[in-house]
Amino acid sequence: MTRWLLLPLLLLAACAPGVPDNARVVVAGDSVMAWNRGSGASVARALQARLGEPVGDVSLPLAKLAGGTGSLNIPTQLSGxxxxxxxxxxxxxxxxxxxxxxxxxxxxxxLISTDGRSGAIPALVASLRQRGSRVVWADYYTSPRFAGTACVAPYRELEARLGRMAARDAGVTLVDMDDVFSPADLSLFAADRTHPSPKGSARIAALVAPLLRR
Structure with missing residues (x-):
């Protein structure tokens, strides 16, 4: 990774607010969730503004589901x-x-089997459900950088498998960020044409917030 990209990611990680004791909602995951944290415009901060309550945030850039160490492993982010x-x-x-x-x-x-029953994602979701959490899984949008390329196909397959997992548990909701994103609208994306702009992070929060008021 080039030095110019590594420094902003380290600064972003350093700003992670963690989980307030009274947080009813916690955001976890990778850089899509964590982006814009340094400017106070991450998904978690936008959710906090919409809900009018504290929102925890343990998301980090570069985090993986079946790899990564420490908080760069998403199940570890959510430990406890x-x-x-x-x-x-x-x-x-x-x-x-x-x-x-x-x-x-x-x-x-x-990550997740074809039938949505096994793999790192179903194991994580099952663990959260056993702890009493309801889960909102936010499926990826199509970014301008990858729209129209072969890279769209594996994400479409991932979405299909996530849908099969969510269909079996009323406590798990799958939302599709493509419902509120278009790769043609560059205002929704950061300069790298991959991560969300502050406007994009706000769109994700607006998609999720109504579910959290139920």
Missing amino acids: VSAPWVVLNGGANDISASCDCTRCGPVLDR
């Missing part, structure tokens, strides 16, 4: 968390590190 609601995403860093967008079957199977 038993909030009523957990909002999270993940899988992109696992996929990008392990396949070239055309041979992703093995890494997808490690």
